[in-house]
Amino acid sequence: DTGVSQDPRHKITKRGQNVTFRCDPISEHNRLYWYRQTLGQGPEFLTYFQNEAQLEKSRLLSDRFSAERPKGSFSTLEIQRTEQGDSAMYLCASSPRSGQGGLETQYFGPGTRLLVL
């Protein structure tokens, strides 16, 4: 069973450009999460999907950010009109659906490191 994969691993862009990141979760994991991690900080939740439905969005997710998971498999995170403050590591995680009375562990991908010049 392969883990969560993310592409690209690194992205350098100029301010004002649009960027798109892809996440492929562990197969059969129906929950998918996006987090952002700035230098020296812990990851912060951005949004999550259950299958293709986006069920929660953090206030950190400004209008310039959009995420999709069209067929309930891979997901994309797009940032429009990038700003220098968007420079961070973008982490994707997936988990199976919670079992009765429980919670499933989130497994993380290697992240996409974004640098906005």
Add this chain to the structure above:
Amino acid sequence: AQKVTQAQTEISVVEKEDVTLDCVYETRDTTYYLFWYKQPPSGELVFLIRRNSFDEQNEISGRYSWNFQKSTSSFNFTITASQVVDSAVYFCALSESTNAGNMLTFGGGTRLMVKP
């Protein structure tokens, strides 16, 4: 609101020393889950352990052990006989059961440096 505090930003030890990483959390829920993740220089977060709030039994896995104390809202992590390969940033995280998405709230992390 939930919060996780890792007061130690950086710890340096010499190989074979024991080291404890502290984690203190805040939550209003009676049912919640606590996690530890390891982030090596490669950047990927590696899951280490998960604990639910009803299970205060301490756990040992090889050189790793975890001490969960609800009375002090702490979930500390001890590495026995540390090795250079343990060098990484370690994150403690919390998820509340009332949180429908089970999203994680992370602490700021503790950078552990193990010197040979």
